[in-house]
Amino acid sequence: MADVFISYSKADRAVAEALAADLKAQGFDVWWDFELYAGDDFHDMIRGEIAKAKAVVVIWSEAAVASKWVRGEAEEASDLGTIICTHVPGFDARKVPINFRTLHCEAVVNRDRVVAAIERKGAAAKAQTTPPTITSDPLADLKARAAAGDAEALCELGLKHANGDGVSQDYLEAHRLWTLASEQGSAVAQFHLGVNFANGHGVPRNNAEAARLYRLAAEKGFARAQFNLGCMFLNGWGVEKNEIEAVRLFRLSAEQGNLDAQTNLSVMLAEGRGTSRDLATAAHFLRLAAAQGDPEAACELGSMHLEGDGVARDAIEAERLFRLAAQQGDPRALFNLGVMYANGDGVARSDAEAIRFWLLAAEKGHALAQYNLGVRYTAGRGVAHDDVEGARMFRLAASQGIDSAQYNLGAMHASGRGVEKDEEEAVRLFQLAAEQGHAGAMEALQRRGL
Structure with a gap:
């Protein structure tokens, strides 16, 4: 009997597979057999597994909403009080079927929150039957776990070899370890393999292969892979240039908090590249990036407020944002503060302050x-x-x-x-x-x- 049942559309198999792998790695019994979706009605085994499960994780997407099988499984779980609603990256949770909209719908990539919801339903992770031997040597423990085929350990040890962190730098060994983890469906490993092929680390440079691997990881919701694949579509590296696809991928990554994606997406929205020009949404993503401490985003958002470009003109907010960026030494922000003091715009006019800020900017x-x-x-x-x-x-x-x-x-x-x-x-x-x-x-x- 599995404690966790995953309901999903076949179109989202990669997302479900990644979730199942992560939950199993944490010790949960998981049922997600996609081979049993072919019947004209609910298969007896499916209904039996739903009835026995303590938590039924439904992965909503456009395809899932359109699937009578997923909707039916969700209704069964709702009646039993075991349903947990999640959604794939980029899906608007307001589009779930109307009878489930009162339930919280969590992004499936937020694994900690999904696991917490599963545990609240009464499902518990089981202790590993053969835990790795713990020694006083963390590197030896890591190698032992990797040798046993643990995907997370393979990824971590691969990264150590790539960076020469506590072990000899060896891109070939890193590639080998990541390949083993990738075969288990690890999005992290697929991302790092993509980086290897994009940069020619341990393998011949191959942008097409890099894009293929980034795509595998991106489909599992891995934000850094979504961003890198977006860059490949933006520049036509290994794929046909497609700014619309670049924007889509940047948005998926940005919504998960990837700072680089937030700044790239804001530029494309502001310029109307790959999408309609939308300064208000550009400002939204700049605000998210600025909140993460990015000085260029803070400075650009400050300029928008100073000019009233896509947002309400607000010299006081502009000055605040410029100061945030200036504290990190951003020369453009230092220059803009000088201009504000020279003109008395949002601040008391002061030639001395204008000169001070311009001197700092000039030095940079x-x-x-x-x-x-x-x-x-x-x-x-x-x-x-x-x-x-x-x-x-x-x-x-x-x-x-x-x-x-x-x-x-x-x-x-x-x-x-x-x-x-x-x-x-x-x-x-x-x-x-x-x-x-x-x-x-x-x-x-x-x-x-x-």
């Missing part, structure tokens, strides 16, 4: 901060007048292609202000700025007959 190579400081030093606004320092700042910004910095530095060389007078260098700088359409530079060249 922010070109516009360098240009603004050049303007301030040569004008003596908020700082002591200093043409030499102003020219130095213009030179830094000019080297990064800021046309106004090229023009201003050219004018300084033409007059010998703060720098050595050098007509040839002035012309060179005017030409660089003119190539970008700078009107003042074009006029300066015209005056010289150039």
